[in-house]
Amino acid sequence: MSDDEIRDLLDLGLDDDDPQGSGARGTRPGAHLSAEQLWSAGRRQRTRGRAWFGGVGAAAAAASILGIVWAQGLAGGEAGPPPPADGTSDTVPGPTVEVDDAGRGEPYFARFESIYAEHAEQLSGSSRPATLEDLQGTWDGPHGELLVVEDEQVILTIANCQTIRSSGTVTVDGRLSADEWEMSQADGPDCVEPDPAMPHWSAIITRQPLVSMDGGTLIISGLDGTTDEPRVYVAMSLGPVDETGFAWADVPSETGVTPLTLGRDVQLLTSGTGDATALQSISEIGLEDRPGASAAAQGGDVEALGYPGTCPLQLESSLRSDGVLLVGEPAPFVACAADSDAPLPSAEPSPAVLALLRSNPTVAFTDDTMVISGTIPESMLTDTPPPVDDTAPTSDPPVESADPTDDGTGGQTPTYRDDIPLVLGTPTVVVMSEGEWAPTGELTPLTEEAATGRRWLPVTTESDPPDAGADPIGDRGLSFDGTTWRIRDCGIDVRVRGWLQDGVLTQTGEPEIVDNPDPGAACVSPRYPEDWAAMLTGEPYLAVDGDILVISTRLGDGIQLEPVGMALAPQGEAPPNAEMVRPVEVEDLAAGLVEVPGQEAAYDIGVSDARDPRPGHSTTIGWEDGAITVDVGCAEPLTGPAWLSPSEHNQSVLRAALPEVPEACAGAAADDAELWRQLLAHGATLHHFADHVILDAWADPAVAGPEVLP
Amino acid sequence: MSDPGAPFVAYVNARRGALLRSATLITGDPHTAQDLLQDALIKLAARWERVGEGSPDAYVRRIMFHDNVSRWRRTGREVPVGEVAESARPLGGTEPIDPARAVTGLDVRRALAELTDKQRAVLVLRYYDDLSETQIAQTLEVSNGTVKSQAHAALKRLRELLPEAAEALVGSEETP
Structure with missing residues (x-):
């Protein structure tokens, strides 16, 4: 018998010989996207830079939208905002503060559709100042208003009864103007209560509102004059994040316009539809791509939305031909809003940024810089950002108190749920080595001094011993030159500026991804450059064991991790007269530990955040020759290199690289395997409590199961 | 200017x-396969300059393998072929075993579904796509030894699941 016969047998598996058509003979290539469509989709994916941007762009593409993101550590996803990337002070106003004598009040943005329009049109994002001719006709407003323009007669009816009328005109810069407005109020059965959200038209109409046409839609916008607080001129400078041209981040103001710093970093995502978008105007300034078109074709791909950990705000917008930016009210993106299937905490950009964007600012471009100039309330000049949340979680789990009734949250500020801090992304461990594989089983946090000048190569932990493989590109590996971390692999060249403290890498700049660094190279890296960028910017924990480097990080995919607590019972006899609370030693693991049922852990032992992913099954863990073994019921125990390191408060941290693809493992056991892979990739804190070992870590609740409440 | x-x-x-x-x-x-392949080809397009002149097949296979595992993690293992056991034709007669006639495609798919993801991938890459052990190891990011052991385990398991075809299920590596 030959390999050909095995091939024939496998080929038989493609025969469609069952009534449900499970074979593949009948599935012809091209049933989905054509090769040309695949190419287009792939190129869009390539140009969108970050998958997260693509997701946001896709969501934003449903309308002409200016998305705004409070950067707060783009890939970190943690709760606290970092200092501005440009290193500027947060609160110091510019030296040339100038007050807008005319502008007062709250911003408004109202869309009016012709009464003959079958439905509200989607804004194209590109608009122009309206003329009086444009306004001729009858228009429905967003809150039941009715606007009638006949020749010079302008009549606005509110709530069926209140009428504002005048003989008006439209200025060349698109402002509706009249000498005097006549207001009247009628009584009658048709009168209704005005919508509380309706703009204060009686105040607005006298302040020469901007009237603009976006396709067939009339936009009336401006400041309503309902407050007396002076507004001051400010400007925000933004530079493109990448070549796609629809992601912009704030840059130091060097334009001569009021150099106000706006409190904290901000990123804008611009999107639109069709050819006549505002974005096209942006791209014409010097960018090659047409971001509006590219974003519009992303389809429903929003799976990566929320990668930075917050839900961006979207603002319906339109850029006029004279450079005036019309911006609506902010709202969370639908795909990650509180009532969505994948809710995320809303981004909280500086109120000053929102006020600026909504002030009908002008947009100008200088080289690659976009400058948005407008006004904000004077009081916002002293707007201060919220304090950095020092309690935001790092790679380490919360310290488990010796008191088993302690909830373990340590009083951390709630950021997403009421009871747990925000920890996003699937736990992932990367093992690297710069020499021979000679683990001691204990890790020490990496320092910058110890890292400088070294180069670690990724190793495959599934081989025995773990192997770094070949280096076909000559400089493969992770290195640090004193300021910048760089990962090189086949087709990958990612650099991240950052600093280490207690082993935690904090980025100080955006990751730089070199496009196509190894043209023509035959080798392929198992990871994407974006994965590396995410892992290195996700506040990874780096620790070394001799020549071995272990990186505990998370791969952002929108999963919010939850704390997982377990109790493990020694398989052997507990040492007599042992301390009540003491660290876990390798010997404890080598003797074997067995999972205590969740009910018992929660009720009898008092484990907080207790989980029992598989009631009735007890996982056992052991240790041998520097490797952990975890038996979850698969055909063979999971095993991988592991490190048990002492920690504070008589605790130990267990980290391990378990296989991502469990062998001979299916069903609930496979889920359990994934749970343990995550727990040990993140790092599990262990300590003895009386006769048990308490484990605390973080994992995806989808595999950890619900919390067992005492 | 040529179309890139x-x-x-x-x-x-x-x-x-x-x-x-x-x-x-x-x-x-096949429907999942369409999706899997389509996603892999889109990723290939995104990196065509880097991969196109090398080994795009290897890249696509690697993506498909990893994405299949990820898909399984998200959705749980699905064995769509297991529900149609009745339609499997019995193996019959005393004639010499000829897998191409005696075993149905459904039998094969059911048997493959019983393998682990990695065993199935190794089997398909080795015997259907005719890749070398080294190529498979690079695709799946495992050692050559793992490829060999997985292939052996896969064939052994298939022999148990498809005893009628056991004689055919002996790989060249297993031949004395």
Whole structure:
């Protein structure tokens, strides 16, 4: 018998010989996207830079939208905002503060559709100042208003009864103007209560509102004059994040316009539809791509939305031909809003940024810089950002108190749920080595001094011993030159500026991804450059064991991790007269530990955040020759290199690289395997409590199961 | 100016059928395979400059394998072929075993579904796509020894599941 016969047998598996058509003979290539469509989709994916941007762009593409993101550590996803990337002070106003004598009040943005329009049109994002001719006709407003323009007669009816009328005109810069407005109020059965959200038209109409046409839609916008607080001129400078041209981040103001710093970093995502978008105007300034078109074709791909950990705000917008930016009210993106299937905490950009964007600012471009100039309330000049949340979680789990009734949250500020801090992304461990594989089983946090000048190569932990493989590109590996971390692999060249403290890498700049660094190279890296960028910017924990480097990080995919607590019972006899609370030693693991049922852990032992992913099954863990073994019921125990390191408060941290693809493992056991892979990739804190070992870590609740409440 | 996407389009048109068949064997479901392959080809397009002149097949296979595992993690293991056991034809007669006639495609798919993801991938890559051990090791990011052991385990398991075809299920590596 030959390999050909095995091939024939496998080929038989493609025969469609069952009534449900499970074979593949009948599935012809091209049933989905054509090769040309695949190419287009792939190129869009390539140009969108970050998958997260693509997701946001896709969501934003449903309308002409200016998305705004409070950067707060783009890939970190943690709760606290970092200092501005440009290193500027947060609160110091510019030296040339100038007050807008005319502008007062709250911003408004109202869309009016012709009464003959079958439905509200989607804004194209590109608009122009309206003329009086444009306004001729009858228009429905967003809150039941009715606007009638006949020749010079302008009549606005509110709530069926209140009428504002005048003989008006439209200025060349698109402002509706009249000498005097006549207001009247009628009584009658048709009168209704005005919508509380309706703009204060009686105040607005006298302040020469901007009237603009976006396709067939009339936009009336401006400041309503309902407050007396002076507004001051400010400007925000933004530079493109990448070549796609629809992601912009704030840059130091060097334009001569009021150099106000706006409190904290901000990123804008611009999107639109069709050819006549505002974005096209942006791209014409010097960018090659047409971001509006590219974003519009992303389809429903929003799976990566929320990668930075917050839900961006979207603002319906339109850029006029004279450079005036019309911006609506902010709202969370639908795909990650509180009532969505994948809710995320809303981004909280500086109120000053929102006020600026909504002030009908002008947009100008200088080289690659976009400058948005407008006004904000004077009081916002002293707007201060919220304090950095020092309690935001790092790679380490919360310290488990010796008191088993302690909830373990340590009083951390709630950021997403009421009871747990925000920890996003699937736990992932990367093992690297710069020499021979000679683990001691204990890790020490990496320092910058110890890292400088070294180069670690990724190793495959599934081989025995773990192997770094070949280096076909000559400089493969992770290195640090004193300021910048760089990962090189086949087709990958990612650099991240950052600093280490207690082993935690904090980025100080955006990751730089070199496009196509190894043209023509035959080798392929198992990871994407974006994965590396995410892992290195996700506040990874780096620790070394001799020549071995272990990186505990998370791969952002929108999963919010939850704390997982377990109790493990020694398989052997507990040492007599042992301390009540003491660290876990390798010997404890080598003797074997067995999972205590969740009910018992929660009720009898008092484990907080207790989980029992598989009631009735007890996982056992052991240790041998520097490797952990975890038996979850698969055909063979999971095993991988592991490190048990002492920690504070008589605790130990267990980290391990378990296989991502469990062998001979299916069903609930496979889920359990994934749970343990995550727990040990993140790092599990262990300590003895009386006769048990308490484990605390973080994992995806989808595999950890619900919390067992005492 | 030449169309930079033309080589990609030509590659897809030439290789899509074969890759789809591999994907179907790996996933056990042609519709899932279509999705898997489509996603992999989109990723290939995104990196065509880097991968196109090298080994796009290897890249696509690697993506499909990893994405299949990820898909399984998200959705849980699905064995769509297991529900149609009744339609399997019994193996019959005393004639010499000829797998191509005696075992149905459904039998094969059911048996493949019983393998682990990695065993199935190794089997398909080794015997259906005719890749070398080294190529498979690079695709799956495992050692050559793992490829060998997985292939051996896969064939052994298939022999148990398809005793009628056991005689055919002896790989060249297993031949004394």
